[in-house]
Structures are given as C-alpha cells and as structure tokens.
Amino acid sequence: MVNSKGHEMIKGITGRAREAARELSVLSTAGKNRILLSMADAIAFERGEIKKANEEDIARAEQNGRSSAFMDRLRLDDKRIDGMARQAREVAGLKDPVGRVLERHERPNGLVIKKVSVPIGVIGIIYESRPNVTADCVSLCLKSGNAVILRGGSDAMCSNKAVYLSMKKAASAHGLHEGAFILIEDTSRTLVDAMLQASGRIDLIMPRGGESLIRQVAEKSRVPVIKHYKGICHVYVDDEADLNMAEKICLNAKVQRPGVCNAMETLLVHEGIAGEFLPRMAEKLIKEHVRLKGCGRTERILADKDIEAATDEDFATEYLDLVLNIRVVSSVNEAVDHISRFGSGHSDAIVTENTGKAEEFTMRVDSAAVYVNASTRFTDGGEFGKGAEIGISTDKLHARGPMGLEELTTYKYIVTGTGQVRP
Amino acid sequence: MVNSKGHEMIKGITGRAREAARELSVLSTAGKNRILLSMADAIAFERGEIKKANEEDIARAEQNGRSSAFMDRLRLDDKRIDGMARQAREVAGLKDPVGRVLERHERPNGLVIKKVSVPIGVIGIIYESRPNVTADCVSLCLKSGNAVILRGGSDAMCSNKAVYLSMKKAASAHGLHEGAFILIEDTSRTLVDAMLQASGRIDLIMPRGGESLIRQVAEKSRVPVIKHYKGICHVYVDDEADLNMAEKICLNAKVQRPGVCNAMETLLVHEGIAGEFLPRMAEKLIKEHVRLKGCGRTERILADKDIEAATDEDFATEYLDLVLNIRVVSSVNEAVDHISRFGSGHSDAIVTENTGKAEEFTMRVDSAAVYVNASTRFTDGGEFGKGAEIGISTDKLHARGPMGLEELTTYKYIVTGTGQVRP
Numbered sequence: 001m002v003n004s005k006g007h008e009m010i011k012g013i014t015g016r017a018r019e020a021a022r023e024l025s026v027l028s029t030a031g032k033n034r035i036l037l038s039m040a041d042a043i044a045f046e047r048g049e050i051k052k053a054n055e056e057d058i059a060r061a062e063q064n065g066r067s068s069a070f071m072d073r074l075r076l077d078d079k080r081i082d083g084m085a086r087q088a089r090e091v092a093g094l095k096d097p098v099g100r101v102l103e104r105h106e107r108p109n110g111l112v113i114k115k116v117s118v119p120i121g122v123i124g125i126i127y128e129s130r131p132n133v134t135a136d137c138v139s140l141c142l143k144s145g146n147a148v149i150l151r152g153g154s155d156a157m158c159s160n161k162a163v164y165l166s167m168k169k170a171a172s173a174h175g176l177h178e179g180a181f182i183l184i185e186d187t188s189r190t191l192v193d194a195m196l197q198a199s200g201r202i203d204l205i206m207p208r209g210g211e212s213l214i215r216q217v218a219e220k221s222r223v224p225v226i227k228h229y230k231g232i233c234h235v236y237v238d239d240e241a242d243l244n245m246a247e248k249i250c251l252n253a254k255v256q257r258p259g260v261c262n263a264m265e266t267l268l269v270h271e272g273i274a275g276e277f278l279p280r281m282a283e284k285l286i287k288e289h290v291r292l293k294g295c296g297r298t299e300r301i302l303a304d305k306d307i308e309a310a311t312d313e314d315f316a317t318e319y320l321d322l323v324l325n326i327r328v329v330s331s332v333n334e335a336v337d338h339i340s341r342f343g344s345g346h347s348d349a350i351v352t353e354n355t356g357k358a359e360e361f362t363m364r365v366d367s368a369a370v371y372v373n374a375s376t377r378f379t380d381g382g383e384f385g386k387g388a389e390i391g392i393s394t395d396k397l398h399a400r401g402p403m404g405l406e407e408l409t410t411y412k413y414i415v416t417g418t419g420q421v422r423p
Numbered sequence: 424m425v426n427s428k429g430h431e432m433i434k435g436i437t438g439r440a441r442e443a444a445r446e447l448s449v450l451s452t453a454g455k456n457r458i459l460l461s462m463a464d465a466i467a468f469e470r471g472e473i474k475k476a477n478e479e480d481i482a483r484a485e486q487n488g489r490s491s492a493f494m495d496r497l498r499l500d501d502k503r504i505d506g507m508a509r510q511a512r513e514v515a516g517l518k519d520p521v522g523r524v525l526e527r528h529e530r531p532n533g534l535v536i537k538k539v540s541v542p543i544g545v546i547g548i549i550y551e552s553r554p555n556v557t558a559d560c561v562s563l564c565l566k567s568g569n570a571v572i573l574r575g576g577s578d579a580m581c582s583n584k585a586v587y588l589s590m591k592k593a594a595s596a597h598g599l600h601e602g603a604f605i606l607i608e609d610t611s612r613t614l615v616d617a618m619l620q621a622s623g624r625i626d627l628i629m630p631r632g633g634e635s636l637i638r639q640v641a642e643k644s645r646v647p648v649i650k651h652y653k654g655i656c657h658v659y660v661d662d663e664a665d666l667n668m669a670e671k672i673c674l675n676a677k678v679q680r681p682g683v684c685n686a687m688e689t690l691l692v693h694e695g696i697a698g699e700f701l702p703r704m705a706e707k708l709i710k711e712h713v714r715l716k717g718c719g720r721t722e723r724i725l726a727d728k729d730i731e732a733a734t735d736e737d738f739a740t741e742y743l744d745l746v747l748n749i750r751v752v753s754s755v756n757e758a759v760d761h762i763s764r765f766g767s768g769h770s771d772a773i774v775t776e777n778t779g780k781a782e783e784f785t786m787r788v789d790s791a792a793v794y795v796n797a798s799t800r801f802t803d804g805g806e807f808g809k810g811a812e813i814g815i816s817t818d819k820l821h822a823r824g825p826m827g828l829e830e831l832t833t834y835k836y837i838v839t840g841t842g843q844v845r846p
Binding site: 022025026039105107111113118120121199203204218219222224226242244247249251252253256257340358362363364366367368369370371372373374375377378379384385389392394396397398400401410411412413415416417418419420421 | 802
C-alpha cells in the first residue's frame with residue numbers, strides 16, 4: 001500500500017519534472033548538446049568523488065555477502081566512468097529525435113496535416129545495482145527532451161548520487177531546469193509504489209534489472225510500462241541450410257556472450273540434416289564448455305556425447321549461461337510452433353538457403369527481431385544503427401526491439417489551415 | 424475479484440483468439456477484402472433479424488427507463504444498418520496496413536535491417552450500448568490482421584449478437600478461423616475483470632464508451648489500454664487574428680456538433696482584441712443558444728449580455744453541450760499555461776496571422792492535435808485521411824489522436840544476413 005506521505009513526495013517530484021518537461025520540449029539541439037558535453041566532462045572530472053562513493057557501496061555489498069556478479073555490476077572503475085562520459089558525448093553526437101516530420105499531407109480542403117515527433121514527457125526509470133544506468137538514462141532522456149525520474153537500488157545509492165551530482169552541476173551551470181532529472185534517494189518500497197500509481201503525472205516507466213523487479217513493476221503499475229522480461233532466443237537450422245554458416249551462427253549465438261538476453265537458449269534442427277549437423281555442432285559446443293540438453297531424437301543422434309534430456313521447463317528457461325536445449329523438428333512450421341509456444345518474442349533466427357522458407361519463418365515468428373542467416377546477438381541498439389539504447393522491448397505497443405532515442409519520442413499532429421471549418 | 428471460472432473462460436477464449444491471430448497475420452489482402460465484402464452483404468441481407476433483435480433491446484431499455492440519448496445510441500434503423508455494411512465495404516477498399524516497410528537500411532557489416540508493420544495480435548474491445556461498434560471493430564481488426572474479443576454492454580446484447588452472427592456466417596463461408604472475432608455474451612463484471620487480467624494473452628484493450636467505463640478499465644487493467652477520457656478543447660484567438668476567421672472557427676468548434684469530444688469547451692481571447700471580438704462573438708453564440716461562462720474580465724466586457732462566472736471547475740469540465748467558458752489572457756504563453764492546466768491533450772487551436780506565435784503555440788501545447796487557423800472539429804480519422812477510425816487516443820504511447828488501421832499495427836525487425844556473427 002502507498003501511504004499519503006509517498007504520494008505527497010511523488011506529487012512534488014512529478015510536479016517539478018512536468019514543469020521541466022515543458023522547457024525541455026522546446027530546447028534547441030545545440031543547447032541540449034552543450035549540456036551533454038559538459039556533463040561528460042563533469043563525470044570525468046569528478047571521477048575521484050565517484051570512485052570514493054562507489055567504494056562505500058562496494059564495502060556495504062561485501063558486508064552483505066553479495067555475489068561476484070552483483071559486485072561486478074556495481075563496480076565503477078576508470079573504464080566504466082570513462083564509458084559513462086563517452087556515452088554522454090556520443091549521445092550529443094546523435095541526431096535530435098525531436099521535431100522530425102514523420103508524415104505530411106494536404107487534405108482536399110486545403111488543411112496541411114503534419115505528424116511531428118515530440119518528447120513523451122516524464123519518464124520514470126526503476127533500476128537495480130548498475131550505477132552507469134543513472135548516467136545513460138539522463139543522457140538519453142535529455143537528448144530526447146524528456147524529464148526523467150530515477151529510482152535506483154539502495155545498494156548503489158552512493159554511486160548513483162555521485163554520478164547524479166556531477167551531471168547536475170554541469171546542467172545547472174547551463175541553467176537547465178532543476179526538475180529535468182531527479183534522483184529519488186529514498187529507496188523505500190513506498191516511494192516506488194507511489195511512482196507506479198502516478199498515472200497522468202509520469203508518462204512512461206521503464207524498469208531495468210532482473211525479471212523479478214520487472215514483473216513487480218509491470219504487475220503493480222498504472223503508468224504505462226515498456227519492458228522485456230527475458231530473451232529465450234532460438235536458432236532454427238533448416239535442411240536447406242549452409243551447414244558451415246549454421247555452425248558459425250549457432251556458436252556465436254550461444255557462446256560469444258551467453259549471459260545476455262539475445263543469446264541463443266534453444267537450437268532447433270531439421271530432421272533432414274540433424275544426423276549430419278548435430279554431431280559436428282555438438283563437438284564445437286562441448287569444446288566451448290556448453291552443457292547440452294536434448295529432445296529424444298537429439299539424444300539418440302548424440303548418444304555418444306554427454307547429453308541430458310530436455311524438459312518443457314528447460315525449453316521455457318532463460319539460462320543466461322553455457323547451457324543449450326536442442327530439439328529436432330520436421331519442418332519450418334514445427335519450428336515456428338515451438339517458438340510461439342516457448343519463445344519470449346525477443347530474437348529468433350532461421351538458417352536456410354531457401355528464400356521461401358526464410359520468408360515463411362520471418363512472417364510467422366512473432367518476435368521483435370527475426371533473423372535470416374545471421375546471429376541473434378545483433379539485437380542491440382548500437383548494432384541496429386540507433387547509436388545508443390535505453391533498453392529492449394518485448395512488448396508490442398509503442399516500441400518493439402531495441403529502443404533508442406527515436407523510441408523515446410511520441411508525436412503530435414500539427415494542422416495548419418486558412419480558416420477551415422467542418423461542414 | 425475474478426473467480427476462477429472467469430479466468431478459465433477467458434483462457435479458453437483468448438486461446439482461440441491467439442490461434443486465429445497467427446492465421447490472420449498471414450492472410451492475403453485479397454482474402455481479407457473478400458471476407459469484408461461478404462460481411463457487408465450479410466449485414467444488409469440479415470437486416471430483418473438485426474432489427475428484430477434490436478427491438479428486443481429497445482423494449483428492455485424502455486422498460487428500464489433509459490434516457491432518450493441512450494435509446495438513440497442503441498437504435499439500429501435501416502440507415503445505421505446500411506452504415507455498418509458501408510463501413511465494412513469502405514474498410515475493404517482501404518490500404519492493407521500490414522507488411523508496410525517502415526524503414527530499411529544496410530549496416531556496414533552487410534546486414535539488411537527492415538522494420539515491417541505487423542498486426543498487434545489479440546485486441547479486446549469493451550464497449551457500452553452502441554451495437555454498430557460491433558461491426559466497426561470486427562471490420563477494422565480483420566483488415567489489420569488482428570483477432571478481436573468483443574465485450575459489449577448487456578443493454579445491446581441482442582443487437583450485438585445479431586450483427587455478430589450475420590458477420591460470422593459470412594466469415595465461416597470463407598473458412599476464416601472461428602477465433603478471429605469472438606463476442607462474449609456473458610456480460611457479468613467477472614468476465615470483464617478476467618479480460619483485464621489477461622496480460623500476455625490479450626495484447627491491447629480499447630474501452631469505448633463513457634468516461635466512467637474508461638476509468639474503470641484503465642484503473643484495473645494489466646493489459647495495455649489505449650483510450651481517451653475526454654476532450655476539453657480550446658480555441659485561442661490571438662490579438663493578431665483575422666477576427667472574421669476567428670468568429671467562423673469558434674462558431675464551428677462550439678455549435679456544429681457540441682456533443683462530441685473535439686468540440687470547443689473553452690474560448691481564450693487575447694486582451695488586445697477582447698473588447699472588439701467578444702461582443703460580436705457572444706452575439707453569434709447566444710443566437711445559437713450557447714450559454715456563456717466567463718472570467719472576470721469577460722464578464723466586464725460582456726456586462727450587457729447574459730453571462731455567468733466561470734470557476735476553475737468549469738474550466739475543467741467537458742460540457743458536451745451548448746455551454747462555453749471564456750477567459751481573457753494577456754499572451755500566447757498565458758493561453759498555453761491555461762491549456763496545460765485545464766486541457767485534456769485532445770485538440771486545441773490558435774487563430775493568428777503571426778506565424779511566430781503560431782509556431783510557439785504548436786510547439787508548446789502538448790495535445791494530440793494542435794491547429795492553426797482551423798476548427799478543432801477536424802480531429803477525426805476520416806478528416807485526417809485515415810479512412811476509418813477505431814477511436815481517438817489522448818494517451819502518448821503507441822498512438823495519439825485519431826486511430827485508423829495503421830495504428831492497429833505494431834512492427835517487427837526482419838534482419839537478413841549472409842552468415843554474419845557478432846565479433
């Protein structure tokens with residue numbers, strides 16, 4: 001439950017943010033870029049303070065017995081600090097997503113209707129222990145003309161605050177409205193809950209973190225949420241695939257960086273080439289320390305290999321690790337059915353030389369990104385040419401797939417007439 | 424609370440709809456159009472049945488002492504039945520919104536990234552007493568490749584069912600999947616609540632009806648909702664306006680059809696011309712039986728007219744009637760501030776000959792449609808050239824303003840390579 005103190009605080013915070021959003025929406029591109037470059041300098045300049053603050057968080061996390069993966073996400077070394085500064089500079093170099101004329105047409109009555117991109121307004125970010133999210137979200141929201149309210153996890157609060165303050169100093173020197181980016185230092189659930197209730201005052205909430213955080217936000221929020229829960233990505237190797245290419249793609253999709261959402265979790269192989277392909281593929285994967293789980297036919301084909309039986313639960317699991325499910329299927333259709341049953345709508349690939357089958361696959365697989373003869377690992381804002389990414393959406397409304405600056409805008413219609421009235 | 428029976432029923436219904444959605448997404452344009460034309464014929468052919476069913480609803484509504492406005496929304500006469508059939512034919516004539524290539528670019532590594540429009544999936548419509556919504560939504564969802572689950576109000580259930588069955592017969596004759604459009608005949612709240620909980624099974628819910636229905640849906644839904652609560656539309660007459668044009672636009676925006684969401688509720692007038700403009704404008708409005716409410720300065724200027732004091736509550740009211748608020752302001756900025764405080768983000772207009780002020784207004788007013796020298800009454804799918812409209816959105820995500828067929832699609836990325844892997 002949200003107490004009234006939480007509501008009052010969020011009302012105050014969102015009020016400042018909404019006021020700032022009105023100013024941000026009309027800031028010039030040059031003005032925004034100047035602030036971004038100053039922020040980049042400030043992050044680099046204040047690295048001492050930032051590292052000191054980060055050490056406090058690290059010490060507390062160690063006391064709390066956090067995992068090494070957790071510590072890794074939390075740590076801000078020089079490389080990461082330089083990365084935050086570089087990101088702010090890169091965002092300054094990107095095209096302004098505001099003010100694009102998306103459509104323009106003249107009606108028979110002479111009205112000129114323009115559809116123009118505008119900022120969304122006030123965006124809330126709820127995140128966990130990665131302090132670089134603070135800097136990235138401030139940069140991206142500023143460039144897209146949105147005010148942003150940041151609610152990071154308590155574990156990273158010292159680091160978040162140090163990063164935030166360095167950016168704030170730079171922004172204030174340029175006279176940016178103080179509500180343009182606001183870090184909520186109170187990390188109680190009450191305040192998060194009040195944020196999620198602030199429909200009409202916050203326009204969009206993006207949770208960034210583990211699946212459980214995202215589910216909590218999505219289930220409670222009355223503010224629109226864009227999210228992705230997980231990536232259960234598939235590669236389907238067709239009987240008309242170039243098997244050398246297939247091998248290269250599957251290896252890359254599984255082992256190049258297994259801990260990310262666009263890595264392959266399940267390999268689907270056409271029965272026509274399974275006997276030839278699976279043994280050589282399995283050998284390569286095992287050499288890379290991948291643990292294999294297979295359907296009955298896979299187990300028979302790979303009887304001489306170390307392989308476990310894959311259950312339905314396995315097929316529905318995002319391992320984020322060196323584990324791979326394998327299933328033999330008898331057609332593109334069966335592959336598509338498997339993906340629509342177990343997939344997460346993230347990224348799925350077909351390897352085939354048959355363009356008809358490729359087209360069938362890309363039409364029927366209902367995922368944000370569908371690949372033909374390429375690795376699923378390319379689902380990424382940078383790889384898609386968006387320059388920077390605030391997240392990946394497996395939702396269908398507003399934005400799907402990698403979200404860059406353009407996806408942080410909405411549009412309005414500007415209609416210009418010469419006195420037209422409706423007959 | 425949702426009981427488990429409600430959940431089970433919705434699970435069954437959404438299961439059929441999802442299966443249908445997979446088929447619908449790959450139906451050819453010609454195939455969809457054939458079904459639409461048959462549906463149009465079927466509605467016209469079965470008009471006897473439809474009118475008989477409607478009479479039952481009408482009789483019940485009379486017994487229940489419903490208002491005449493309610494009876495008018497409920498009634499299906501020959502004109503309305505022809506209207507439903509014509510709408511289905513018109514939708515057949517519209518461009519297929521599925522399969523549009525929205526973007527296409529080749530990356531330096533040779534990957535070709537296409538952004539292609541695809542259906543959203545399964546759409547839920549929750550509506551009240553207008554049975555023509557049944558036909559309109561079926562047509563628009565079919566053409567955009569979406570399955571639709573219809574939950575109409577109990578008052579119109581006989582009519583809805585008759586319309587639905589006529590369309591169903593036509594669709595079945597073409598072999599359309601039976602889950603492509605489903606009318607829920609159980610009008611208990613339980614089932615609506617179960618629909619609103621069906622996140623992941625229904626992709627989008629659009630409530631159509633009065634503000635209280637829409638609020639209930641928006642507050643409870645865990646499925647994304649696109650909606651508009653109300654239209655509090657403004658016309659601002661600048662001191663550099665052509666006053667003849669302003670008079671024509673204001674009259675049209677207020678009286679041409681006062682009961683609709685894009686009609687003007689508040690007139691803002693620059694102090695520089697208020698003394699000249701308001702008396703002549705008021706005369707015209709009073710002649711059309713418009714009741715006037717004004718700020719203090721307006722009251723002084725119109726002291727000889729029949730005028731009441733406008734309160735903040737009035738400025739926040741959607742009258743949908745021949746009532747108008749008037750406020751005198753001292754600048755474009757003050758007009759924008761009033762609109763951002765009291766407006767509903769629907770449609771707002773400026774009348775001015777000064778293009779600088781027009782640009783300031785269109786940049787600063789954060790509404791779905793912003794007009795320069797034209798009536799707010801043009802915010803409509805047909806008038807915007809969309810051909811048909813499933814609703815108007817005052818939300819900011821996914822769709823804003825009139826929603827036609829294109830707004831009933833989302834997109835996916837189709838990435839074609841020649842064996843690319845991520846380095």
